[in-house]
Amino acid sequence: MERQRRIPEATVARLPVYLRTLLDVQTDGVTTISSERLAELAGVNAAKVRKDLSYLGSFGTRGVGYDVDHLLVQMSRELGLTRDWPVAIVGVGNLGAALANYGGFGDRGFPVAALIDADPTKVGTTLGGHTIRHLDDLPAVVNELGIAIGIIATPAAGAQEVADRLVAAGVTSILNFAPAVVTVPEQATLRKVDLALELQVLSFYGQRDSIGSSLREELGVSAESTNSGA
Amino acid sequence: MERQRRIPEATVARLPVYLRTLLDVQTDGVTTISSERLAELAGVNAAKVRKDLSYLGSFGTRGVGYDVDHLLVQMSRELGLTRDWPVAIVGVGNLGAALANYGGFGDRGFPVAALIDADPTKVGTTLGGHTIRHLDDLPAVVNELGIAIGIIATPAAGAQEVADRLVAAGVTSILNFAPAVVTVPEQATLRKVDLALELQVLSFYGQRDSIGSSLREELGVSAESTNSGA
DNA sequence: CCGACCTTGTTCTCTTGTTCACAAAGTGCC
DNA sequence: GGCACTTTGTGAACAAGAGAACAAGGTCGG
Ligand SMILES: NC(=O)c1ccc[n+]([C@@H]2O[C@H](COP(=O)([O-])OP(=O)(O)OC[C@H]3O[C@@H](n4cnc5c(N)ncnc54)[C@H](O)[C@@H]3O)[C@@H](O)[C@H]2O)c1
Ligand SMILES: NC(=O)c1ccc[n+]([C@@H]2O[C@H](COP(=O)([O-])OP(=O)(O)OC[C@H]3O[C@@H](n4cnc5c(N)ncnc54)[C@H](O)[C@@H]3O)[C@@H](O)[C@H]2O)c1
Numbered sequence: 001m002e003r004q005r006r007i008p009e010a011t012v013a014r015l016p017v018y019l020r021t022l023l024d025v026q027t028d029g030v031t032t033i034s035s036e037r038l039a040e041l042a043g044v045n046a047a048k049v050r051k052d053l054s055y056l057g058s059f060g061t062r063g064v065g066y067d068v069d070h071l072l073v074q075m076s077r078e079l080g081l082t083r084d085w086p087v088a089i090v091g092v093g094n095l096g097a098a099l100a101n102y103g104g105f106g107d108r109g110f111p112v113a114a115l116i117d118a119d120p121t122k123v124g125t126t127l128g129g130h131t132i133r134h135l136d137d138l139p140a141v142v143n144e145l146g147i148a149i150g151i152i153a154t155p156a157a158g159a160q161e162v163a164d165r166l167v168a169a170g171v172t173s174i175l176n177f178a179p180a181v182v183t184v185p186e187q188a189t190l191r192k193v194d195l196a197l198e199l200q201v202l203s204f205y206g207q208r209d210s211i212g213s214s215l216r217e218e219l220g221v222s223a224e225s226t227n228s229g230a
Numbered sequence: 231m232e233r234q235r236r237i238p239e240a241t242v243a244r245l246p247v248y249l250r251t252l253l254d255v256q257t258d259g260v261t262t263i264s265s266e267r268l269a270e271l272a273g274v275n276a277a278k279v280r281k282d283l284s285y286l287g288s289f290g291t292r293g294v295g296y297d298v299d300h301l302l303v304q305m306s307r308e309l310g311l312t313r314d315w316p317v318a319i320v321g322v323g324n325l326g327a328a329l330a331n332y333g334g335f336g337d338r339g340f341p342v343a344a345l346i347d348a349d350p351t352k353v354g355t356t357l358g359g360h361t362i363r364h365l366d367d368l369p370a371v372v373n374e375l376g377i378a379i380g381i382i383a384t385p386a387a388g389a390q391e392v393a394d395r396l397v398a399a400g401v402t403s404i405l406n407f408a409p410a411v412v413t414v415p416e417q418a419t420l421r422k423v424d425l426a427l428e429l430q431v432l433s434f435y436g437q438r439d440s441i442g443s444s445l446r447e448e449l450g451v452s453a454e455s456t457n458s459g460a
Numbered sequence: 461c462c463g464a465c466c467t468t469g470t471t472c473t474c475t476t477g478t479t480c481a482c483a484a485a486g487t488g489c490c
Numbered sequence: 491g492g493c494a495c496t497t498t499g500t501g502a503a504c505a506a507g508a509g510a511a512c513a514a515g516g517t518c519g520g
Binding site for chain 2: 102189
């Protein structure tokens, strides 16, 4: 009788938030936490916390709450954080260099293990203890260092090619910073961080608020009457 | 008879992708595009494209497709990109400096207009043409320069305080890079970019794939038979 | 040992988002 | 001018996610 092992995507995306929150309270010496409290700290709804945690099959204690240490163990295991995931950064420019210099990843089990670039003048130079290797060496680098995750920090034009090469080299997890649509085969996972998109979304809601305010001023307080039609 | 003016959140998040795609094809001299083609380039479903675009109230031409220029105008207007949105970066460290040096924002209507830090040794120094101002000057800076968006690039510990100060100074759009849960009043909009979270999500799916493979090897090809219970 | 109290786990409902499928609408050829 | 062809716009079915509510289960004080 197998446990229900399909964790919803939305839940997966929240687990890291819970994890960080739990690490925080653990540091403060807290040993037990209720869904209510965890929800407050993680900025979500308590029912959601309980449902999310139930997917882990982890048991809280009714009347008491969850054991922080136990929860951390379960969660780390589920997220695959019991091992290291060596990362390769492809494209060592402005952003790539900043990421390479950032210590926060190694701490959390994602050591930067390799830097890759296509620019011959950069290849061979050293940054943060790593010698920059050429893109053509990717298969060798991945093999030698056991690269599990590739970070794309090249200009948009090169992103798809880099992704293809990463996948060809056996890397199935990719984080893309380039503002381009990149596709990968089904067996691989791609996530993206798109700052321009974030800013444009902020712009949308910012503008809307302004308009909203103006309208509200003009029309009185009837702005609430947005009936949810059908 | 007012047009239906509630654009779903999911749609808002896709508009920037369409926008970028359209700019690309416009550069190539394309003047008309079908939902099918746009969907392909943007990496989404064609029906979704049509529904998303229908929220703009923009008219395609049946049998032909959408006029690229017209679509760009509509979309830019809807996203509020007809004006500039001056950005202040708070926390000019490793990441903040990289963002400040990055030219890609100003190009797209988000000029970096101010740099803020709390470290007295950094205040007064210059970076990318901007003199770093002290956090205490925030209200004045926001006022003088018409700051519309605040980017938080401080350590996690300071993030909530910075957010509070930004809001107090009148900034209602915030992009947070610090790995911390930050809350803002309802009238403000906050989005976050959390790299550790992204990596951990990749870890989850990466691990899962590995397990899947192993299991598949061990058990033959019965891995498909994950019956969706109830 | 018992009962009041607390918190979990889960069911149910509602909302949001995705996708299909097709009628309506326009184009351009003949 | 009409007809075949293309593509949009949207209704309806389907899937995923959020949140309220509550029964089940366990603690702890007396
Ligand atoms: N710098 C930022 O703050 C920032 C912010 C948001 C988005 N981005 C995006 O991140 C990406 C990198 O930005 P950046 O400012 O670091 O750019 P950059 O030009 O400073 O660096 C790009 C690096 O990639 C290398 N490169 C180019 N093509 C390559 C290829 N095919 N394979 C391997 N390496 C290649 C270049 O040699 C260069 O070293 C861009 O797509 C940019 O839009 C950057
Ligand atoms: N550097 C990266 O590549 C990277 C990647 C992912 C996440 N982050 C996150 O981004 C944030 C910044 O990272 P970093 O590497 O630039 O750190 P950093 O330590 O290099 O820089 C932080 C800067 O913020 C300033 N600061 C501290 N408290 C402040 C306050 N209350 N108000 C204003 N300024 C304040 C400091 O003086 C310093 O200049 C961190 O939260 C980090 O976790 C960074």
